[in-house]
Amino acid sequence: xxxxxxxxxxxxxxxxxxxxxxxxxxxxxxxxxxxxxxxxxxxxxxxxxxxxxxxxxxxxxxxxxxxxxxxxxxxxxxxxxxxxxxxxxxxxxxxxxxxxxxxxxxxxxxxxxxxxxxxxxxxxxxxxxxxxxxxxxxxxxxxxxxxxxxxxxxxxxxxxxxxxxxxxxxxx
Amino acid sequence: xxxxxxxxxxxxxxxxxxxxxxxxxxxxxxxxxxxxxxxxxxxxxxxxxxxxxxxxxxxxxxxxxxxxxxxxxxxxxxxxxxxxxxxxxxxxxxxxxxxxxxxxxxxxxxxxxxxxxxxxxxxxxxxxxxxxxxxxxxxxxxxxxxxxxxxxxxxxxxxxxxxxxxxxxxxxxxxxxxxxxxxxxxxxxxxxxxxxxxxxxxxxxxxxxxxxxxxxxxxxxxxxxxxxxxxxxxxxxxxxxxxxxxxxxxxxxxxxxxxxxxxxxxxxxxxxxxxxxxxxxxxxxxxxxxxxxxxxxxxxxxxxxxxxxxxxxxxxxxxxxxxxxxxxxxxxxxxxxxxxxxxxxxxxxxxxxxxxxxxxxxxxxxxxxxxxxxxxxxxxxxxxxxxxxxxxxxxxxxxxxxxxxxxxxxxxxxxxxxxx
Ligand SMILES: Cc1cc2nc3c(=O)[nH]c(=O)nc-3n(C[C@H](O)[C@H](O)[C@H](O)COP(=O)(O)O)c2cc1C
Ligand code: FES
Numbered sequence: 183x184x185x186x187x188x189x190x191x192x193x194x195x196x197x198x199x200x201x202x203x204x205x206x207x208x209x210x211x212x213x214x215x216x217x218x219x220x221x222x223x224x225x226x227x228x229x230x231x232x233x234x235x236x237x238x239x240x241x242x243x244x245x246x247x248x249x250x251x252x253x254x255x256x257x258x259x260x261x262x263x264x265x266x267x268x269x270x271x272x273x274x275x276x277x278x279x280x281x282x283x284x285x286x287x288x289x290x291x292x293x294x295x296x297x298x299x300x301x302x303x304x305x306x307x308x309x310x311x312x313x314x315x316x317x318x319x320x321x322x323x324x325x326x327x328x329x330x331x332x333x334x335x336x337x338x339x340x341x342x343x344x345x346x347x348x349x350x351x352x353x354x
Numbered sequence: 355x356x357x358x359x360x361x362x363x364x365x366x367x368x369x370x371x372x373x374x375x376x377x378x379x380x381x382x383x384x385x386x387x388x389x390x391x392x393x394x395x396x397x398x399x400x401x402x403x404x405x406x407x408x409x410x411x412x413x414x415x416x417x418x419x420x421x422x423x424x425x426x427x428x429x430x431x432x433x434x435x436x437x438x439x440x441x442x443x444x445x446x447x448x449x450x451x452x453x454x455x456x457x458x459x460x461x462x463x464x465x466x467x468x469x470x471x472x473x474x475x476x477x478x479x480x481x482x483x484x485x486x487x488x489x490x491x492x493x494x495x496x497x498x499x500x501x502x503x504x505x506x507x508x509x510x511x512x513x514x515x516x517x518x519x520x521x522x523x524x525x526x527x528x529x530x531x532x533x534x535x536x537x538x539x540x541x542x543x544x545x546x547x548x549x550x551x552x553x554x555x556x557x558x559x560x561x562x563x564x565x566x567x568x569x570x571x572x573x574x575x576x577x578x579x580x581x582x583x584x585x586x587x588x589x590x591x592x593x594x595x596x597x598x599x600x601x602x603x604x605x606x607x608x609x610x611x612x613x614x615x616x617x618x619x620x621x622x623x624x625x626x627x628x629x630x631x632x633x634x635x636x637x638x639x640x641x642x643x644x645x646x647x648x649x650x651x652x653x654x655x656x657x658x659x660x661x662x663x664x665x666x667x668x669x670x671x672x673x674x675x676x677x678x679x680x681x682x683x684x685x686x687x688x689x690x691x692x693x694x695x696x697x698x699x700x701x702x703x704x705x706x707x708x709x710x711x712x713x714x715x716x717x718x719x720x721x722x723x724x725x726x727x728x729x730x731x732x733x734x735x736x737x738x739x740x741x742x743x744x745x746x747x748x749x750x751x752x753x754x755x756x757x758x759x760x761x762x763x764x765x766x767x768x769x770x771x772x773x774x
Contacts, residue, residue, distance in 0.1 A: 203514045205428075205554050211536035212519055237536075250538040250696075251519035253478045265479075269440045270639055270686050271597035274678055307522060307690050308440040309479055312597035312670070313604045322481040348482060351450050353364035354604030 187228045193221045197236070207237045211247055215254055224255035252306075260295045260302030262340045265319040268305040271312030280316050280328050281305070288337055300341070313354070324348050357583055359571045359591050360564060361607045363452045370486045372493035375454040381499055383573035387462055388507040395466035399569065401577035403589030408434050408525075408562030409638065409668045411656050418467050418559060420549035427556045431464055431472035432534060432548075434562045435487075436518055436525035438477060439638035440690060441670030444593040444605045445563040449476070449483035452567070453490035457513065459566030461499065462573055464511050467559055471512050475530050478519045488515060522694035526742045527560040529696065540696045541742035564593055584610035588655035592669050599626045599675035610655035614644075617654055618671060629675040633759070637667025639687045640747030642754035643680070663754070680759040681766045684752060685713035691748040702745035705736040709752055721767035726756055 189197055200213045214237060218229045225248055234241040248254050255263075266272075266281055284290040284303060295302040311317040314326035323346040325336055339346060363369040363378055375381070387395065400415030421429060433456070437445040448456055460472050476484050491513050494500045502510045516534055523529040524539035531553045533539035552558020568590065572580045581589040588610035594617070597603045601623030608617050614636065618624075625631050631646040636654075642664040644652065652662045659666050674683065692710035697703045709732060712725050729752055736749035756763055 206535065208536035209534060209554075212517065212533065215519070216517060239536075243537075247536070247538055251478075251521050253518075253520035268686070269690055270635075270683060271441055271603075271672055273682065273686050274598040274672070274674065306479075307693060308438065308442075310437045310443045310446050310477065312441050312443050312672075313595060315597060315603070319479060324482070351447065352604070353361065353447075353451070354602070354606065 185226070185228065187218070187222065187226065187232045189217065189232075190221055193217045208239060211237060211239065211244065212251070215244075215248060215251075219254060224258050252304075258299075260300055262301050262320050264290065264301060264303045265306035265309065266292075266303060267307070267309045267311070267315070267317045269308035269312075271308070272315040272317060275315035277316040277328075279330065280318070280333060283330050283333055284337075287334075290337075301337075314349075320346055356607075357591050357609050358607050359580075359583075360448065360455070360567050360593055361605065362571075363455065364447060364605075369452050370450065370454065370490060372454060372490065372497060375452070379574070380454050380570075381458055381497075383458060383570045384461060384499070384505060384507075386573055387465055388505065388509065392466050392468060395462065398577050399462075399466065399572065402572045402580040403577075403584075403587070404565065404568060404572065404580065405588070405656070406562055407564035407568070407592060407669065408527075408560075409439060409640075411666060414561065414565055417549065417561075418463065420547065421467050421557045421559060422550065423468075425557060428471065428554075429467060429469045429557045430553050430559070431460060431467070431469045432527070432530055432553060432558060432560045433460060433472060433474040433566060434525060434527065434530060434560055435474050435476040435480070435483075436522075436530060437480070437563070438522040438525040438694075439640065439668040439670055440687065441595060441597055441635070441638050441672045442668040443595045443597075444669065446480060446483050447593075447605050448563050448567050449480065450486045453483075453487045454494065455570055456487075456563055456567040457490060457494050457499070459569035460513060461504070461511060462569040463559065463561060463566060465509055469559065470510050471514070473514050473516045473534055473553070475516045475518060475524070475534055477525075478517055484515060484517065491515070521696075522690075523696045523742070523744065526744070529742065530560065531558065538696070540698050541744075543741050585653075585655045585657070587657055588666075592666070594621075594654075594669045594671050596622050596671045596673065598673040599629065599678055600624065600673045601626050608654065610653075611658075612654050613650075614652045614654045614659075615650045618649075618673060622673075625673065625675045627675075629677055631673070632676050632678060633674045633680065635664075635670075635672040635674075635683075635751070637665040638670040639672070639690065640743075640751060641665045641667050642750050643758060645758055680755050680762050681713075681717060684755045685710075685717045687751060688713045688748055691744060695744055699740040699745065701735050702740045705732050705745055706748055708732060709748060716763070716766055716770070719770045721770045723767065725767055726760070726763050730756060 230244045234244040404414045405411045524533040528542040529539035548558040606621040634649040688710040692706040733749040736745035
């Protein structure tokens with residue numbers, strides 16, 4: 183059963199600040215969904231109804247917007263949610279090997295969550311990091327220039343509960 | 355010739371911090387800006403020949419001049435930081451390494467057009483670039499470059515960040531506007547153009563991150579200095595995102611008018627592993643493909659690339675070697691456009707779906723005679739028929755890949771027939 187939802191104190195503050203940035207309430211919809219997702223981890227029907235009410239929108243509108251955008255989770259993702267890029271530059275740099283390794287070595291499959299709830303994987307379209315392909319995002323962290331060995335280090339670090347760091351961005 | 359305008363601070367540590375940026379001459383252009391009349395700023399930018407770096411390559415000064423002058427509605431700037439065109443990764447560098455340069459450009463644009471509110475629509479995945487931009491904006495407020503009565507000029511400006519949530523179509527300017535208003539990012543039919551009716555029903559300028567980031571240099575150094583680089587119609591420099599099968603992929607700046615292959619080879623070290631060049635996609639995945647021969651014979655500027663049958667687009671250059679499959683490349687980009695079609699126009703929704711489905715089948719070894727023809731027959735109905743050009747963005751490359759590399763497609767399908 184989906185729980186009742188209300189913004190936490192911190193979320194409420196952020197929400198009120200957000201409203202001030204726009205001349206219409208509707209414009210605060212994407213930000214409000216982000217605030218809710220940050221608080222709850224994913225977007226549930228009660229959240230959509232709550233946001234609809236807060237912004238004077240129909241729940242159907244909120245629902246259709248939420249469906250349209252791929253980054254709003256409609257079910258709980260893994261503790262580490264991986265987006266592996268599957269677009270052209272990453273394909274030219276052998277992203278399939280990375281995908282194969284995630285699956286064969288760790289049982290991390292596209293569109294699925296591992297049974298222990300640690301990892302989920304989606305194949306994403308171009309992540310805007312084609313110069314450092316192949317690329318994946320782990321939660322909000324870009325992991326670039328992936329090799330099998332680098333993937334192993336990343337997955338092991340996740341299993342140890344470490345926080346991942348992005349490589350420094352180079353000038354080129 | 356190596357010229358750095360937009361990328362000149364990329365190698366300087368902490369250029370994203372305001373003290374460092376100021377020490378590099380940052381925000382200096384504002385003095386000159388506020389001494390000018392807004393209309394003169396528009397003329398100044400027109401004269402530089404600067405064209406939009408988001409993909410369409412439209413004259414920036416001209417675009418600003420379309421915004422009505424005497425309206426009692428507010429006007430808005432939407433900064434397009436949605437960077438979604440496959441192969442493009444230069445705005446991410448600007449946002450993370452040198453966000454102040456873009457903020458300074460935003461101030462120039464808003465002063466020229468009479469805008470008091472700007473929204474930066476940034477793609478949802480760009481969390482770190484967004485954090486850098488966020489701190490940069492806060493620093494700029496603190497130093498009086500944003501907010502009320504900027505540096506005693508009487509000019510007010512607020513910049514807000516608006517985070518996208520994963521939809522390529524929101525990079526299209528009217529899709530972006532719809533999304534900013536809190537809706538699905540479905541492009542609007544034009545006219546009316548955003549300059550007249552944009553976000554919240556008000557006159558709106560939509561400009562790409564790089565376009566704006568180029569403005570401070572132009573203000574400081576003059577329109578003529580900028581137009582002194584490049585060619586007559588493709589003035590200045592552009593950031594090119596080079597990826598795929600090259601030794602050192604990355605963002606490289608170049609003046610227009612250089613030879614396309616010389617530029618790719620000298621900046622990246624050429625094709626990876628010394629393999630032979632097969633083809634180049636010069637302007638993002640919506641661009642027609644160029645053969646190795648065409649690539650060597652073409653110059654890198656809007657007119658030359660158009661004459662070669664393709665486009666500069668977002669400056670995303672993807673290189674394919676003799677080991678790379680054109681059939682696979684088409685399958686991958688067809689899947690992309692099918693996935694990203696917003697679905698409102700039937701020709702786009704269905705056309706992208708069918709091309710993608712056929713290509714999935716062909717690549718899986720299940721191609722049938724007539725598949726190539728089916729794709730080619732689909733293309734005309736996807737050109738110039740829809741609200742936005744997403745449908746064109748697959749029809750154009752599909753036709754060019756097949757026209758130029760037909761034997762590869764045929765052997766893939768024949769191979770399937772042989773093993774069936
Ligand atoms: C399907 C589609 C996607 C687009 N994606 C982007 C994008 O990610 N970033 C961008 O700046 N422009 C993008 N554009 C171009 C914009 O519509 C618009 O022309 C541009 O933001 C205008 O800014 P400019 O004149 O400074 O280039 C896209 C266009 C289309 C048709
Ligand atoms: S193609 Fe993978 S990041 Fe662009």
